[in-house]
Amino acid sequence: MGQPHTQDTVHSYRVETRIEGPKKATVETRGLEIVVDAPEKGGGTNEGPNPVEYVLGSLAGCVNVVGTMVAREMALDLEIHTIVVEGDIDVRRFTGTETDERAGYREIRVTIGIETDADSEAVGEWSRLLEERNPVLDTLRSPTPVHLAVSTD
């Protein structure tokens, strides 16, 4: 759709969604499921994290993938043992209250706990490459074009 795949290096991803309630949706990709929901006090059935929690989970998973890959490439003795991701949203735009605040995360903080024998220079280079080559981090940090189409067929 739109993007011709003239290069093998361009990978396309796709999800389809089964709506199961005002807050609950089961999203499918490659036969795998993502259950998105909300807590009961938010009008959901609490069967899965909410959409904005999945954003943080996606970033945590990507930090693991890229961090582990880069450590191997650098032949570092470095192991990630914890990744905590936190973020803050002013919900006024979401709830329809008049505000100048943005709708999305105003800040996301990632804390990576590692064990390593590498020196601080090597860890610094590892951290730099982990940021630079991280698809989810870049998707969040840089503007990403999102196009919506509504179909009534």
Add this chain to the structure above:
Amino acid sequence: MGQPHTQDTVHSYRVETRIEGPKKATVETRGLEIVVDAPEKGGGTNEGPNPVEYVLGSLAGCVNVVGTMVAREMALDLEIHTIVVEGDIDVRRFTGTETDERAGYREIRVTIGIETDADSEAVGEWSRLLEERNPVLDTLRSPTPVHLAVSTD
């Protein structure tokens, strides 16, 4: 951590991560789990979607939540029956190949299938509010500050 919660309208979200392999991580939030993995040919165990698929799933879930909420507020007879989200990534930066391409999604496309008796003007206004008030869409479309800290304790 950092953001004082001086306003009730600022909500903070947090996930913690259990690393289970070079591609697999179980991310926990509020007792709920997000299993991030990769296909076997990508070095994973295929027990969950990959990080960039979760980005699309998160957006699909948020389109459902905001779309349903806005339709109710507008008292529209409008039902979302499908949400498809697709996106393309040039993987060269991720894999460490020299490139000017960005690491993240270069484009994301959302197709929303609806059933409605509303006229096209009302549907247009619904669609406009769905974009404007969507926390995940705004997190992707606008630059979001992401801060990394590496701890070796």
